[in-house]
Amino acid sequence: PDDNFRNYFSLNTLNRCSDKRKDRGWLANKINDANTRFVVFRNLEVLATKLPKSSSMYRYELGKIEMKPIETILACNPVTIFLGLVQENRQVPLTFKEPALFAVDLSTMSEEDVRALSPGSELLPGYPAAMQLLPAEAGIFAEARSMLAWHDRYQFCPTCGSSTRLEEGGYKRECANLECRSHKGVHNTCYPRTDPSAIMLVVSPDDKRCLLGRSQRFPAKMYSCLAGFMEPGETLEDAVRREVEEESGVIVDRVEYHSSQPWPFPASLMLGCIAHATTETVKIDETELEDARWFNRPEVVQMLTRQHPQGLFVPPEQAVAHQIIKTWVRRTANL
Amino acid sequence: PDDNFRNYFSLNTLNRCSDKRKDRGWLANKINDANTRFVVFRNLEVLATKLPKSSSMYRYELGKIEMKPIETILACNPVTIFLGLVQENRQVPLTFKEPALFAVDLSTMSEEDVRALSPGSELLPGYPAAMQLLPAEAGIFAEARSMLAWHDRYQFCPTCGSSTRLEEGGYKRECANLECRSHKGVHNTCYPRTDPSAIMLVVSPDDKRCLLGRSQRFPAKMYSCLAGFMEPGETLEDAVRREVEEESGVIVDRVEYHSSQPWPFPASLMLGCIAHATTETVKIDETELEDARWFNRPEVVQMLTRQHPQGLFVPPEQAVAHQIIKTWVRRTANL
Numbered sequence: 112p113d114d115n116f117r118n119y120f121s122l123n124t125l126n127r128c129s130d131k132r133k134d135r136g137w138l139a140n141k142i143n144d145a146n147t148r149f150v151v152f153r154n155l156e157v158l159a160t161k162l163p164k165s166s167s168m169y170r171y172e173l174g175k176i177e178m179k180p181i182e183t184i185l186a187c188n189p190v191t192i193f194l195g196l197v198q199e200n201r202q203v204p205l206t207f208k209e210p211a212l213f214a215v216d217l218s219t220m221s222e223e224d225v226r227a228l229s230p231g232s233e234l235l236p237g238y239p240a241a242m243q244l245l246p247a248e249a250g251i252f253a254e255a256r257s258m259l260a261w262h263d264r265y266q267f268c269p270t271c272g273s274s275t276r277l278e279e280g281g282y283k284r285e286c287a288n289l290e291c292r293s294h295k296g297v298h299n300t301c302y303p304r305t306d307p308s309a310i311m312l313v314v315s316p317d318d319k320r321c322l323l324g325r326s327q328r329f330p331a332k333m334y335s336c337l338a339g340f341m342e343p344g345e346t347l348e349d350a351v352r353r354e355v356e357e358e359s360g361v362i363v364d365r366v367e368y369h370s371s372q373p374w375p376f377p378a379s380l381m382l383g384c385i386a387h388a389t390t391e392t393v394k395i396d397e398t399e400l401e402d403a404r405w406f407n408r409p410e411v412v413q414m415l416t417r418q419h420p421q422g423l424f425v426p427p428e429q430a431v432a433h434q435i436i437k438t439w440v441r442r443t444a445n446l
Numbered sequence: 447p448d449d450n451f452r453n454y455f456s457l458n459t460l461n462r463c464s465d466k467r468k469d470r471g472w473l474a475n476k477i478n479d480a481n482t483r484f485v486v487f488r489n490l491e492v493l494a495t496k497l498p499k500s501s502s503m504y505r506y507e508l509g510k511i512e513m514k515p516i517e518t519i520l521a522c523n524p525v526t527i528f529l530g531l532v533q534e535n536r537q538v539p540l541t542f543k544e545p546a547l548f549a550v551d552l553s554t555m556s557e558e559d560v561r562a563l564s565p566g567s568e569l570l571p572g573y574p575a576a577m578q579l580l581p582a583e584a585g586i587f588a589e590a591r592s593m594l595a596w597h598d599r600y601q602f603c604p605t606c607g608s609s610t611r612l613e614e615g616g617y618k619r620e621c622a623n624l625e626c627r628s629h630k631g632v633h634n635t636c637y638p639r640t641d642p643s644a645i646m647l648v649v650s651p652d653d654k655r656c657l658l659g660r661s662q663r664f665p666a667k668m669y670s671c672l673a674g675f676m677e678p679g680e681t682l683e684d685a686v687r688r689e690v691e692e693e694s695g696v697i698v699d700r701v702e703y704h705s706s707q708p709w710p711f712p713a714s715l716m717l718g719c720i721a722h723a724t725t726e727t728v729k730i731d732e733t734e735l736e737d738a739r740w741f742n743r744p745e746v747v748q749m750l751t752r753q754h755p756q757g758l759f760v761p762p763e764q765a766v767a768h769q770i771i772k773t774w775v776r777r778t779a780n781l
């Protein structure tokens with residue numbers, strides 16, 4: 112992709128300051144600092160405000176709440192994540208006086224009470240509503256939502272079944288059972304989980320066509336890249352080959368990495384690739400796909416620009432699938 | 447990297463046949479099939495046999511056991527994973543008559559009894575001993591060991607704390623509590639966990655030097671690429687930038703993907719990159735590193751070939767770090 116290209120959900124102007132996570136005093140001070148702001152969630156829906164001039168598809172801004180109005184509820188220890196310090200320019204060293212941002216889970220409050228924290232705000236459910244957030248804030252949302260989704264689902268120790276408690280600014284959950292094996296050695300049970308997934312545009316042996324498919328769950332007439340979760344003990348490249356063969360019967364040889372995208376529903380890491388096929392016969396896995404077929408570049412251009420005669424289209428620019436497709440279409444050699 | 451290049455732990459001649467995992471009858475038949483073989487583990491150590499002519503660094507072959515000698519212990523339901531069917535050539539469609547390979551956890555047996563299953567065999571502890579396995583079998587080991595490590599650590603449902611039971615040939619653990627939220631909607635608690643990690647060779651602004659570091663835990667005189675776990679809500683490229691800055695204070699701009707490697711200790715996915723620095727001042731994070739400094743190409747060649755005057759060296763060819771370093775050294779423009 113071109114040099115300045117950035118996937119949606121990737122722009123995050125925070126410095127995570129991971130070395131501060133273990134410093135409880137520092138974190139407690141920051142929570143009480145007048146410059147600190149809180150990004151608020153309720154049942155994994157984020158508090159956001161519609162921008163006055165909303166002609167763009169990016170028409171919501173994250174609600175950023177001061178500590179005062181949530182002081183009493185913070186005293187009840189809701190899940191609170193230290194997201195980082197605002198750092199607009201990475202070349203300028205941090206002073207640690209920069210405003211801090213936290214995420215807080217206010218699911219114990221009513222929807223009305225949460226919305227009242229910021230006049231005119233709404234609670235945006237996850238996908239696709241959250242893709243209307245300003246791109247400059249989408250990475251903050253991605254960090255916050257995937258962390259809160261982890262705390263929501265991982266309240267018990269998978270090794271011994273005991274309850275766990277939040278540590279390190281939310282970046283760890285420690286088992287309450289002092290005898291538990293999780294307190295010794297190298298393992299991953301107490302750290303946030305991220306699921307690597309392969310997403311790939313399969314291109315034909317002559318590079319003139321690409322394979323797009325649709326699952327039953329897609330909006331009508333939308334086609335996209337194939338995708339699948341990586342499995343233990345395989346490379347990204349082999350995951351691409353395996354998922355393409357499983358879902359479409361097509362054999363892939365060379366795999367080119369394109370770009371990556373965090374996908375916080377709940378916590379995937381999309382690893383985008385272009386996959387070069389050596390065969391063309393399509394035999395779809397009907398449990399996963401409803402259709403998959405080859406499209407030539409002119410048709411894909413129509414789908415990207417929403418000018419396809421049958422109304423077919425691909426996902427919007429917020430999806431890495433869109434960006435991979437665009438990269439391939441722009442390689443005009445065969446157009 | 448060059449086209450035929452393959453990282454260690456990536457060669458796996460099995461077809462995982464994920465569509466068969468839900469078919470209990472098919473799996474039960476395969477377990478009892480005379481052509482089926484079992485890769486055997488005890489406390490995550492794998493049964494392996496030293497090859498007679500063992501001049502190479504790859505001197506162990508996986509033990510592959512028939513069903514008969516472990517029939518009685520299989521009746522006690524040890525953790526058993528369906529690894530796949532042997533498929534030497536991906537171009538030839540499967541007949542499903544191919545020999546199957548399973549992994550089985552025999553930790554309830556004594557070390558002597560396990561070793562007696564295959565005369566002259568040994569139990570290879572994980573890292574670094576397992577890097578002596580034949581490269582053609584290292585991917586099978588990676589799949590098996592990361593799956594067994596997951597079953598070992600994830601016996602309880604992280605959402606409700608109930609016990610879980612193995613399903614889908616070992617690729618799923620389902621919560622025994624029928625009321626549990628894990629039975630509804632999209633989530634990841636019942637699937638194997640893979641931790642994406644960034645591993646990167648940082649190269650200087652003039653591309654003449656690279657940054658190598660060492661942690662206290664390394665063998666004396668070994669230097670390697672910096673590395674770190676990816677965090678929720680970030681891209682691979684940003685994880686590279688964050689970890690480099692955290693560990694060395696160096697600022698990275700452009701990030702080039704190199705290749706990926708499964709690292710089954712216990713279940714990482716190494717995403718190898720070349721990271722282009724814009725600054726040179728090194729300030730190490732002393733909790734993680736003991737040293738990090740810039741090396742020029744001639745010195746790195748000495749380290750790769752173990753001819754460095756002070757005896758410094760880099761990891762062996764089995765590590766993706768070695769491969770990334772080699773790729774960069776071979777870009778001879780500035781050599």
Ligand SMILES: Nc1ncnc2c1ncn2[C@@H]1O[C@H](COP(=O)(O)O)[C@@H](O)[C@H]1O
Pocket residue numbers: 306338339340354399632633634637638
């Ligand atoms: N981490 C995970 N999260 C959700 N589903 C998973 C995960 N790992 C494997 N799966 C399974 O993968 C299916 C989706 O297929 P795919 O995305 O093509 O791999 C789901 O229906 C699950 O059965």
Ligand SMILES: Nc1ncnc2c1ncn2[C@@H]1O[C@H](COP(=O)(O)O)[C@@H](O)[C@H]1O
Pocket residue numbers: 297298299302303641673674675676689734
């Ligand atoms: N999945 C994980 N497995 C093990 N350690 C983790 C994981 N995620 C975060 N960590 C932390 O990361 C540290 C290693 O640093 P790094 O590999 O540079 O990110 C460990 O000491 C842990 O505190």
Ligand SMILES: [Mg+2]
Pocket residue numbers: 337338339340358399
């Ligand atoms: Mg899929």
Ligand SMILES: [Mg+2]
Pocket residue numbers: 338339340354357358399
């Ligand atoms: Mg699939």
Ligand SMILES: [Mg+2]
Pocket residue numbers: 339340354
């Ligand atoms: Mg899959």
Ligand SMILES: [Mg+2]
Pocket residue numbers: 672673674675693734
């Ligand atoms: Mg590290």
Ligand SMILES: [Mg+2]
Pocket residue numbers: 673674675689692693734
């Ligand atoms: Mg680190």
Ligand SMILES: [Mg+2]
Pocket residue numbers: 674675689
């Ligand atoms: Mg780290």
Ligand SMILES: [Zn+2]
Pocket residue numbers: 268269270271272273286287288291292293
């Ligand atoms: Zn525990």
Ligand SMILES: [Zn+2]
Pocket residue numbers: 603604605606607608621622623626627628
């Ligand atoms: Zn449960």
